[in-house]
Each structure stands twice: as structure tokens, then as C-alpha cells.
Amino acid sequence: MWEYSDKVREHFFNPRNSGPLEEANGIGDVGSIQCGDALRLMLKVEPETEIILDAHFQTFGCGSAIASSSALTEMVKGKTLDEALQVSNQDIADFLDGLPPEKMHCSVMGREALQAAIANYRGEVWSDDHEEGALICKCFAIDAVMIEDVVKANNLNTVEEVTFYTKAGGGCAACHEGIEEILAQVKAERAGPGETSPPPACPATPDAPKPPSKKLSIVEKIKKIEEVLDSVRPMLQRDHGDVELADVQGKKIYVHLKGACSGCMMEAATLGGIQQKMIEALGELVQVLPSSHMPVEA
Amino acid sequence: MEAKPIYLDNNATTRVDPVVVEAMLPFFTEHFGNASSIHAFGSEVGKALKKARAQVQALIGAEHDSEIIFTSCGTESDSTAILSALKAQPERNTVITTNVEHPAILTLCEWLEKEGYVVHKLKVDKKGRIDMDEYKSLLHDRVAIVSAMWANNETGTIFPVEEMAELAAAKGIMFHTDAVQAVGKIPIDLKNTKIDMLSLSGHKLHAPKGIGVLYLRRGCRFRPLLRGGHQERGRRAGTEASASIVALGKACEMAMHNMEVENTEVRRLRDKLEAGILSQITHCFPTGDVSKRLPNTSNIAFEYIEGEAILLLLNKQGIAASSGSACTSGSLEPSHVMRAMGIPYTAAHGTIRFSLSVYNTEEEIDRVITAVPPIVAQLRKLSPYWTDKGPATNPEASFAPTYA
Ligand SMILES: Cc1ncc(COP(=O)(O)O)c(C=O)c1O
Numbered sequence: 138m139w140e141y142s143d144k145v146r147e148h149f150f151n152p153r154n155s156g157p158l159e160e161a162n163g164i165g166d167v168g169s170i171q172c173g174d175a176l177r178l179m180l181k182v183e184p185e186t187e188i189i190l191d192a193h194f195q196t197f198g199c200g201s202a203i204a205s206s207s208a209l210t211e212m213v214k215g216k217t218l219d220e221a222l223q224v225s226n227q228d229i230a231d232f233l234d235g236l237p238p239e240k241m242h243c244s245v246m247g248r249e250a251l252q253a254a255i256a257n258y259r260g261e262v263w264s265d266d267h268e269e270g271a272l273i274c275k276c277f278a279i280d281a282v283m284i285e286d287v288v289k290a291n292n293l294n295t296v297e298e299v300t301f302y303t304k305a306g307g308g309c310a311a312c313h314e315g316i317e318e319i320l321a322q323v324k325a326e327r328a329g330p331g332e333t334s335p336p337p338a339c340p341a342t343p344d345a346p347k348p349p350s351k352k353l354s355i356v357e358k359i360k361k362i363e364e365v366l367d368s369v370r371p372m373l374q375r376d377h378g379d380v381e382l383a384d385v386q387g388k389k390i391y392v393h394l395k396g397a398c399s400g401c402m403m404e405a406a407t408l409g410g411i412q413q414k415m416i417e418a419l420g421e422l423v424q425v426l427p428s429s430h431m432p433v434e435a
Numbered sequence: 436m437e438a439k440p441i442y443l444d445n446n447a448t449t450r451v452d453p454v455v456v457e458a459m460l461p462f463f464t465e466h467f468g469n470a471s472s473i474h475a476f477g478s479e480v481g482k483a484l485k486k487a488r489a490q491v492q493a494l495i496g497a498e499h500d501s502e503i504i505f506t507s508c509g510t511e512s513d514s515t516a517i518l519s520a521l522k523a524q525p526e527r528n529t530v531i532t533t534n535v536e537h538p539a540i541l542t543l544c545e546w547l548e549k550e551g552y553v554v555h556k557l558k559v560d561k562k563g564r565i566d567m568d569e570y571k572s573l574l575h576d577r578v579a580i581v582s583a584m585w586a587n588n589e590t591g592t593i594f595p596v597e598e599m600a601e602l603a604a605a606k607g608i609m610f611h612t613d614a615v616q617a618v619g620k621i622p623i624d625l626k627n628t629k630i631d632m633l634s635l636s637g638h639k640l641h642a643p644k645g646i647g648v649l650y651l652r653r654g655c656r657f658r659p660l661l662r663g664g665h666q667e668r669g670r671r672a673g674t675e676a677s678a679s680i681v682a683l684g685k686a687c688e689m690a691m692h693n694m695e696v697e698n699t700e701v702r703r704l705r706d707k708l709e710a711g712i713l714s715q716i717t718h719c720f721p722t723g724d725v726s727k728r729l730p731n732t733s734n735i736a737f738e739y740i741e742g743e744a745i746l747l748l749l750n751k752q753g754i755a756a757s758s759g760s761a762c763t764s765g766s767l768e769p770s771h772v773m774r775a776m777g778i779p780y781t782a783a784h785g786t787i788r789f790s791l792s793v794y795n796t797e798e799e800i801d802r803v804i805t806a807v808p809p810i811v812a813q814l815r816k817l818s819p820y821w822t823d824k825g826p827a828t829n830p831e832a833s834f835a836p837t838y839a
């Protein structure tokens with residue numbers, strides 16, 4: 138069975154604020170019985186101040202779904218609606234001292250119920266913008282939709298490349314067959330009839346970048362570097378990490394990896410992925426190194 | 436004071452009987468030899484293996500002891516059987532199986548499909564029964580093997596495998612049965628059937644984990660999965676796991692002895708448990724073919740609540756069972772067995788399997804009958820699909836998510 142934290146168990150066995158809330162003026166329903174989890178969040182909001190005076194939930198779901206719902210009601214009580222909207226699914230998971238990767242969707246559902254309830258209070262229509270696929274890589278909690286998106290966006294062809302970009306497959310290797318299936322399926326779509334997409338590019342090898350058409354100025358170069366970092370940032374933030382540019386010295390780009398990224402077993406793979414993107418964006422061979430490798434100034 | 440734990444998950448695995456442990460221990464110490472060796476260390480082991488083989492033979496009613504091949508587990512026996520049939524008959528490319536097999540069969544079959552083989556999965560009805568007419572219509576000369584489980588691990592439903600084997604044999608088709616759940620719980624007499632291969636697993640009948648058997652009828656064409664030394668007559672290479680084999684032999688002997696109890700006393704307790712729960716709780720029902728199932732298994736679907744939550748609350752009271760809910764497996768779908776039977780989603784996520792053994796007592800069953808209703812009530816109170824008066828009149832409509 139799952140390794141649930143004590144906090145999850147506590148909130149499951151003694152859920153806070155469960156059951157209907159008569160005076161609720163903002164109600165958010167998400168999930169469905171088909172999916173195996175469904176959550177109704179009920180808020181009582183004070184109109185003048187937009188402060189959440191009370192919050193209740195009703196949940197159909199597993200232990201972590203009930204615990205996430207309970208945690209959410211505790212977290213939002215006393216907040217204004219705008220403050221409450223700052224609560225992310227990661228915050229819910231953190232509040233519970235973490236959730237197993239297979240169960241992260243329970244916290245996502247909490248976050249969505251919150252958005253839906255606030256939209257309902259404000260008389261707006263809330264629509265779900267997030268699509269969740271089957272969990273492919275359990276080591277790094279990466280689902281099929283994410284892998285497919287990254288494969289399509291970056292024209293990836295191998296499991297190794299997918300690992301560079303998403304980490305999926307970089308652990309126990311159990312998901313390699315699953316990743317290969319997604320690659321094959323995207324490839325088949327690319328080659329589909331009527332499609333005039335160019336033949337799939339060979340895997341970009343860092344050693345043989347295309348020569349740059351024109352040399353970039355240092356400002357242009359740094360702009361491009363920042364763009365690449367911006368593109369990978371959301372992924373790192375999912376894992377409580379972040380990245381910042383430290384310095385550029387010739388062909389060496391130094392970055393600070395922060396939070397959970399620094400020192401984690403995937404640091405090298407993360408840097409490798411960033412490096413590959415840099416090479417593509419800049420059209421020249423560069424090296425991405427951790428800032429700790431920066432030469433000490435004299 | 437913590438109450439003594441109650442184990443009702445014997446279809447998942449069983450406790451090794453102390454008598455079995457005692458029988459196997461000397462094979463780690465004084466009888467550590469390799470059965471293949473000429474010297475005295477080996478010959479003692481050789482004799483013990485022979486005895487164990489005879490004990491297994493007796494439990495499943497095999498005609499010859501050489502029809503027993505020791506393997507590492509039920510899964511290995513299943514893989515060996517199906518892959519052997521395909522390898523030995525290259526002119527045949529089709530496998531017939533059912534929708535409700537254990538993953539040991541189904542995952543293998545999915546892979547075989549990717550490799551280009553044809554797999555027909557027989558559908559089941561609401562009670563988990565197959566349609567014999569559909570089955571008959573599929574038996575043709577490209578079929579290499581039929582593999583159907585004797586008893587289902589989730590519901591206990593028994594398939595008419597003896598009859599199915601007759602039909603296959605009449606068409607010259609090999610027949611395999613995954614009897615991992617059936618062996619030791621219901622009488623089996625292979626010599627009077629047309630079954631060619633049968634898988635069993637030690638840990639389901641009070642022997643250790645990591646020991647299994649493939650029964651291979653004399654004369655059935657065969658290709659080994661593991662090649663190497665001449666152990667098991669070259670049909671399964673690898674030095675024999677002598678301690679585990681001795682244990683399995685002992686466990687088979689005891690199962691033979693307990694067969695009567697299993698089908699009287701265990702059945703009575705199972706029926707009492709099921710009736711006790713059904714009579715106290717509304718909106719729940721047993722799944723599978725209740726008139727034709729293993730004596731130890733009861734699978735009950737509780738509507739509008741989720742299985743993992745039930746298990747966690749049962750576990751808090753020291754009661755161990757299992758669930759077919761999606762959440763317990765980390766997948767998005769409830770158990771394939773429940774879906775195959777068309778159990779509605781309102782119930783499929785809330786299925787709980789209670790599986791008993793000869794070690795369970797009347798007092799334990801009484802405790803479970805008392806424990807379950809408040810747990811179900813507690814979770815239904817949390818459920819948006821449930822109101823004080825029962826299920827929300829139209830659960831799907833009263834709960835209106837902004838997206839599906
Ligand atoms: C019907 C069935 N087949 C096969 C198996 C697999 O057996 P083993 O765990 O020995 O590989 C099991 C048990 O999990 C089972 O219930």
C-alpha cells in the first residue's frame with residue numbers, strides 16, 4: 138500500500154470541515170464518479186471583504202483525496218478570495234507533508250475545486266484547462282500527456298531525449314516501454330497521410346550543431362539564453378526547484394540550480410536537457426555548467 | 436488495547452503454516468546439498484524432492500509425478516505454458532483467453548499482440564460467466580492454446596474449465612488453466628480431465644512465496660522457458676529451490692487434508708460474513724457468480740464510496756482485505772474484472788474482497804460484521820453522492836462538475 142505521511146493519515150482519519158455547508162455561496166464540483174474521485178468544495182464568503190468565513194467539503198475518493206480536501210478547507214479559511222487563489226496544488230501537498238506521485242492528482246483536484254468554487258461565487262464560468270493522462274513514469278511523476286506534448290514540441294525521437302527534457306525514464310527504467318510507445322505513436326502521427334511535416338530530424342547531437350547563420354551579439358545571446366531558461370522553469374518549479382543565469386563566459390553558460398534541483402540525482406540530466414535546448418536556440422556549441430563550477434575570481 | 440489483527444486477504448497471499456516452516460528448515464542447514472550431486476549431501480535432497488513431487492501430484496490428481504515441473508511462481512508457470520504452446524506450434528498464431536484473467540496472463544497476451552500474435556479474449560456477463568457458444572465458435576485450427584483461469588482471484592467465480600478443455604481437445608487444441616486460486620480450495624483430479632497444462636503457486640496455499648508448479652500432461656508438446664542445466668528434465672533449468680519445494684509438498688499434503696474443512700467450515704464462515712454485511716447495509720451487493728465460486732471468497736461492492744478509503748479504515752481496526760478500486764493500484768480505472776462484468780462505476784470503485792482461510796475463526800468474522808457498517812456509513816457521509824436519505828436521487832445530476 139501507499140506510504141502516506143502522518144499528516145495525510147491524520148486528515149483522512151479525522152477529516153476537518155466535512156459535510157454540507159448550508160450557507161455556502163460558492164460551490165465548486167470537480168471530478169466524477171467514473172474517475173474514482175470527485176470533490177465538492179463549499180465556501181461561505183463575506184461579500185464586503187471577500188473573506189472566506191467557512192469552508193466545507195464532500196469527497197468521493199481514496200485516502201489522499203479525502204485528506205487533500207480536508208487540508209484545503211483548513212488552508213483557505215480566513216483568506217480572501219484572491220489570497221486563496223494563490224494556493225497551488227503543490228501547497229496542498231506540502232501542507233500534508235507530501236503525497237505519493239500516483240496521488241498528486243488528488244491535490245490538483247483540490248486546487249481545481251477551489252478555482253471552481255471561487256468562479257461560482259463570482260458568477261463566472263470556470264473551465265478546466267488541465268488535461269491529465271495516465272501516469273507513465275512513477276519515479277518522476279510524469280504522465281502521458283506531458284510526455285506527448287514535450288515529444289511533439291521538441292521533435293524528440295529517443296527515450297534518452299525524453300529523459301533529458303522531462304526526467305521521465307531516468308530512474309528505474311520501468312517506463313521505457315511506455316515512453317517508446319508514445320514516441321512511436323507521435324512518429325506515426327507525424328508521418329500520417331496528408332501531413333506535409335518535414336521528415337523527422339535526426340536526434341540532435343550536441344557535438345554537431347548546425348552552424349549559426351549569423352553571429353549573435355552578446356545581448357541577443359543572453360536574451361536567447363533567458364528564453365530557454367524561462368521555458369524549462371515551469372518544469373523545475375513543479376519539483377520545487379528553479380534555475381537562474383549566473384554568468385556567460387565564452388561558450389560556458391553557468392547557472393544556479395536552486396531548491397530541490399541542486400544536488401538531486403537528476404542534476405546532471407537537468408543540465409544536459411538545458412544544454413541541448415541552448416545549443417538548438419543559439420545554434421552553437423555551448424556548455425551548461427552549475428555555478429559551483431565557475432572559476433574563482435582572482 | 437489493540438485487538439488482534441484479522442487477516443481476510445488470503446487470495447493475495449497466505450501465512451506459511453508453522454508445520455510447513457518446520458519441514459523446510461533442515462533444507463537450509465543440514466540438507467543444504469544440491470540434488471544433482473552424487474555425494475550423500477545431494478542424495479538426501481533428491482529423495483525429499485521426489486516426495487514433494489508426489490505430494491503435489493496427489494493434490495492435483497496428476498497421473499505421473501514427472502508431469503510436475505517446479506517453477507519460481509505462478510507467473511512463471513503461466514508464461515512458460517503460453518510461450519511453449521506458441522513456440523512448439525509455429526503454424527498456430529492464436530491464443531484464446533478471457534477478459535478477467537490475472538495480469539500474469541493478460542499482460543503477457545498484450546505483449547504477444549504487439550509481437551504479432553492474435554489474442555481472443557472471451558467476454559463475461561454480469562456475473563462473470565463466459566458464453567460457451569462464443570467460446571466454441573472461436574476454436575479453429577490456428578489456435579495454439581486456450582488459457583482460462585480455474586477460479587477468479589477477485590470474485591472467486593469458477594469457470595467450467597473441464598468442459599472447456601474437452602471442447603478444445605476435440606479440436607486438437609492445447610488447454611492451459613491458471614489454477615493458482617483453485618488449487619487447495621476445491622478438489623482437482625487432472626487425470627480425469629483433458630487439461631494439458633495447469634499453473635499453481637505455493638504462497639496461495641500456505642507454502643512460501645517464490646515457488647510454483649507447472650503441470651504438463653505427458654505427451655503434450657513443450658518448449659522450455661529457461662534453458663540451462665538438466666533440472667526438471669531440462670524443462671526448467673536452474674538449481675532446484677529445495678527448501679521451498681519441500682515446503683510446497685508439505686503444504687499440498689495439508690491442503691488435501693483440509694479440503695473438507697475448506698468446503699464446509701470456511702464456506703459457512705464466508706456465507707455468514709457476506710449475509711451479515713448485506714443485511715445491515717443498503718446499496719451493496721456481492722459480485723461474480725455467487726452460486727459457483729470458491730468457498731473462501733466474497734467480493735462486495737459498496738456503492739458511492741471508494742475502496743481504498745474503506746481499506747484504510749478497516750486496517751485501522753486491524754482488519755486486512757483488498758479492493759478493486761483504481762486508487763489501490765495507482766491506475767485511473769477500477770479493476771478490469773469489475774469492468775468486464777459491467778459493474779457500474781458507482782460501485783466498481785467501492786469493491787472489497789474478503790478472502791478467508793482455514794485459520795479464520797467465528798469470533799473474527801463476528802468482529803468484521805460489526806466493524807463494516809459504521810465504516811461504510813462514515814464514508815458515505817463524506818460522499819457528495821450520498822444524502823441522509825440515501826443516494827442522491829440522481830447522483831450524476833446532483834453532482835454537477837464544470838467538466839467531466
Ligand atoms: C489467478 C492468479 N494467477 C497468477 C498469480 C500469480 O502468482 P505468483 O504471485 O506466484 O506469480 C496470482 C496471484 O497473485 C493469481 O491470483
Ligand code: FES
Pocket residue numbers: 273274275276277305306307308309310311312313
Ligand atoms: S518509472 Fe520512469 S524511471 Fe522509474
